[in-house]
Amino acid sequence: MIIHAVENGDTLWKIAQRYGADINQIILLNQLNNPDVVVIGQALVIPEPNKEYVVQPGDNLWNIANRYGVRVQDLAEKNNIANPALIFVGQMLLLPFTNYTVQAGDSLWKIANQFGVSVSEIAEANGIENPSLISVGMTLAIPSPLRPVKEINAYITRTNAEGAREVNTLGSHFTYLSPFTRTIQTDGNLTDLDDAAVLQAAAAQNISPLLVVTNFVGGSFDSDLAATFLRNPGIQDTFIENLLEQMRAKGYSGVNFDFEYVYPEDKENYNAFLRKVVGRLRPEGFSVSTALAPKVREDQQGLLYEAHDYEAHGDIVDFVVLMTYEWGWSGGRPWAIAPINKVREVxxxxxxxxxxxxxxxxxxxxxxxxxxxxxxxxxARTVNPQEAIQLAAKYGVPIQYNEEYQSPFFRYTDESGQEHEVWFEDARSVQAKYDTLEEYGLRGASYWVLGSPFPQNWPVLQRNFKVKKM
Structure with missing residues (x-):
């Protein structure tokens, strides 16, 4: 998979010719509504011939495997496909092997170095007992390079049939699915959520669902509700039993607590509650995780930050989600949503x-x-990456890229004369984030939020990591 930023004079046909790629596969992979229009600065993902294949109308996994001389089960395993009968148009498949014809002067070591794999991997894939004995004209199956294994979580707010379709389509990319949200109540109960459709889709895609619990009421996080809950051990005990009942009944594998705008004086109460809930849930085989505000130091001031004790959460729970986004928030100045320099500070x-x-x-x-x-x-108005590109195309403006923030943006003037500034994510910006994730040696990534079409993200994720399935 190659990331190409459109240059002046580019057409889709020229781009396809440059990389020896199939133009129809580029169109499907990027979900281009009008292939005749590309925007200067637009990032496109280009599938590499004989390494990747984009599913076309009428395809099935058997005919794709047969076309490339690989086994269906190898193709399914390589791409985390839980049900080989279920693939989707526009889905990129990594091919488990690339065919290579031995040339004069080749050695197995030279070929392995060329493809970024080991001599032993090639030898094993081809049943070669003596690596020094290869001959010109021999066709070798070169296994695709191994990728680091990471865990990926995705929050989802649409839990209806539409959300279930998205989970089915993208499910190979997720370790966890976190339907948002259930809210704590002062009697120890928690609000219900009609999540049957997305849970069924998660099960079909071998995704571990996490039950999200928050203090979110009426469109905002309620500090007083969190205080009432965290200051009353009796309410917590009732809640934990109700939580366990819900998790068992619906098949959740863990719980994710997203308590925000907690009063600073409740920091230790929050820590104590987490110790209690972990002590009760972990012996039952359930995971416990939390979502944490993006802090850059322990004593960071502000209601969003002060009660989130990074060190305590890191010690108590199984994993944490760092909410490294929302610098460019809706009520603030124009800015990248997740500028990489700020992410790295956190x-x-x-x-x-x-x-x-x-x-x-x-x-x-x-x-x-x-x-x-x-x-x-x-x-500000929230836009998805596809919508952002369409706006740039509509108003005929180039997309720029901020190197400090590693984020694309553009400005345009509408029909009324009003100026606008748009910041969004593209293949380059998520590649920068995946590079950062790998550099820091993290467990994985967590997306906020599904329901925002961003087709370029998934092949970029796929080329960087093997997503862990539980």
């Missing part, structure tokens, strides 16, 4: 107090559009 602190193998780095799947000049009290 990670620089986090890894000093939380084990790296307990950290999922938050990643946004959305962007925002502001009216400029920005006025205090105005709010």
């Amino acid at each position: 990670l620089d602190y986090a890894v000093t107090v939380i084990p790296r193998d307990k950290i999922l780095m938050g990643m946004p799947l959305y962007g925002r559009e502001w009216e400029i000049p920005w006025v205090q009290g105005t709010y």
Whole structure:
């Protein structure tokens, strides 16, 4: 998979010719509504011939495997496909092997070095007992390089049939699915969520569902509700039993606590509650995780941060989700949603107090559009990456890329003369985040939130990591 930023004079046909790629596969992989229009600065993902294949209408896994001379089960395993009968148009498949014809002067060591695999891997794949005995004209099956294994979580707010379709389509990319949300109540109960459709889809895709519990009421996080809950051990005991009942009944594998805007004086109460709930759930085989605000130091001021004790959570729970996004928030100035320099500042602190193998780095799947000049009290509109590109195409403006933030953006003027500024994510920006995740040696990543079309993200994820399935 290659990331190509459209240049002046590019057409889709020229781009396909440059990389020897199939133009129809590029169109499907990027979900291009109008292939005749590409925007200068737009990032496209290009499937590499004989290494990747994009599912076309009428395909099934058997005919794809037969075309490339590989076994269906190898193709399914390589791509985390739980049901070989279920593949989707536009889905990129990594081929488990590439065929190579031995040339004069070749050695197995030279070929292995060329493809980034080991001599023993090639020898094993081809039944070669003596690696020095290969001959010109011999066809070798070169196994695709191994990828680091990471865990991927995805929050989802649409739990209806539409959400289930998205989970089925993208499910090979997720370790966990976190339907948002159930809310704590002052009597120890928790609100219900009609999650049957997405849980069924998660099960079909071998995804471990996490039950999300928050203090989210009426569109915002309620500090007083969190205080009432965290200051009353009796309410907590009742809640834990109700939680266990819900998790067992619905087949959840773990719980994710996302308590936000907790009063600073409840920091230790929150820690104590987590110790209690872990002590009750872990022996039952359930995981416990938390979502944490993006702090850069322990004593960071502000209601969002002060009660989130990084070191304590890192010690108590199984893993944490760092919410490394929302710098460019809807009520603030135009800015990248997750500027990589700010993400790295959070990670620089986090890894000093939380084990790296307990950290999922938050990643946004959305962007925002502001009216400029920005006025205090105005709010940005949330846009998805596909919508952002369509806006740039509509108004004929190039997409720029901020190297410091590793994020694309553009400005345009609408029909009324109003200026706008748009920041969003593209293949380059998520590649920068995956590079960061690997550099810091983290457990994996967590997306906020499904329901925002971003087709370029999935092949980029796929080329970087093998997603762990439980």
